[in-house]
Amino acid sequence: QxxxxxxxxxxxxxxxxxxxxxxxxxxxxxxxxxxxxxxxxxxxxxxxxxxxxxxxxxxxxxxxxxxxxxGYRYDSIKLQQGQSFALKDGYVLTVTDVHFIDNPEVLGKSPKELGPDEYHHDANFAEVALIRNGKQVARGRIYFLRPLTCKGIQVTLKRFTPPVGMKGGNRTARKPGVKLVISKNPARIxxxxxxxxxxxxxxxxxxxxWRPRGLTGLRVNGEKKTNHEKGLSVFYGDSSALDRSCGSTGRGNRAFS
Missing domain, CATH: 1.20.58 (Methane Monooxygenase Hydroxylase; Chain G, domain 1)
Structure with missing residues (x-):
């Protein structure tokens, strides 16, 4: 936090x-x-x-x-149904309901190990309410990768957590909790x-x-030419171009004279 x-x-x-x-x-x-x-x-x-x-x-x-x-950001906030979390700007987030239709035992597995028949992303959700000064400002459901946004505050469902006391007793009779990410970023958009x-x-x-490597512009007799054009000029007897390419002053002229 x-x-x-x-x-x-x-x-x-x-x-x-x-x-x-x-x-x-x-x-x-x-x-x-x-x-x-x-x-x-x-x-x-x-x-x-x-x-x-x-x-x-x-x-x-x-x-x-x-x-x-x-802005601010709170990572990995663990809450159970009925619990609340106070934000720094006077808002209070309350988890009003946790709807989980799958077997809570699958929450002990890694998300990569879960098959499509073990965990249903579209059917499991949590219902949250945003309260300020005792008045409810917003209320809605949050799904995995489908956050709730209100007043610049974004509530994201990171994952469900195993029910409290899952190691003993009737596991399916208990509701799982949620792990949330709560953030406010005024300049996000x-x-x-x-x-x-x-x-x-x-x-x-x-x-x-960007220019191709072989098409870099060079000047021959005051005119901008490519390397290919310059080579043709040298081949056909443009002594000034030969001087520029060889770095000599007179040898090119004597070679073509």
Missing amino acids: LGSIHPLLKLWLAGLCLGMIVLAVNLVFCSWTRLLKIIRIKLIMPKVFMLIIHVVFGLVVIGHFGSFVL PVFVLFPVMIAGMCVYTFMT
Whole structure:
């Protein structure tokens, strides 16, 4: 849980995120200043794409920092039916019902060992309620990989846990518990939208600036030619091209004179 993290670790994480923001802002503004000078002279689309990528990267970093400061995350919260868990922003999560139709004995196995006939994902669920100041704010069912989201709070069912006292007595007469992940990330949606945009921009930039190895542009007699064209020029007697390729000043001319 976030509340159990050592204060020095919190301070280190905050400093790390702050340093990333400073570097990101510096990168964005340095790129902006440099690219604006280039764009004033000539509009170069790869440079414009690089500027967009840097801006999006800065926004993603700011979004992560905002999530760290304003959000929280509780991992592996174990609750039984009727139990509650208090969140840091005044909300209380209560497990009102646990619906499990399979044999609770299968919960002692690893999820990879469970067959489709032993565990039914679509039929097993837990019903939870979100309460604040004594009033119910939200209520719903959570399934495996189908969380409940309300007021920016996401409640995810990680797995069911074996019933209390499962080692003795009638195991099937007891209800299993649940293991939940509770998180709040105010910048989750913007970050999820901007991150693919950043990746797509990097792919477009790579495509725009990529050149085949044998088609690197070279200048022959003031004109930009490929390596293949340059070789033809040398073969057919372009002495100036031969001079450039061999690095000599007069030997190429004498060879074709």
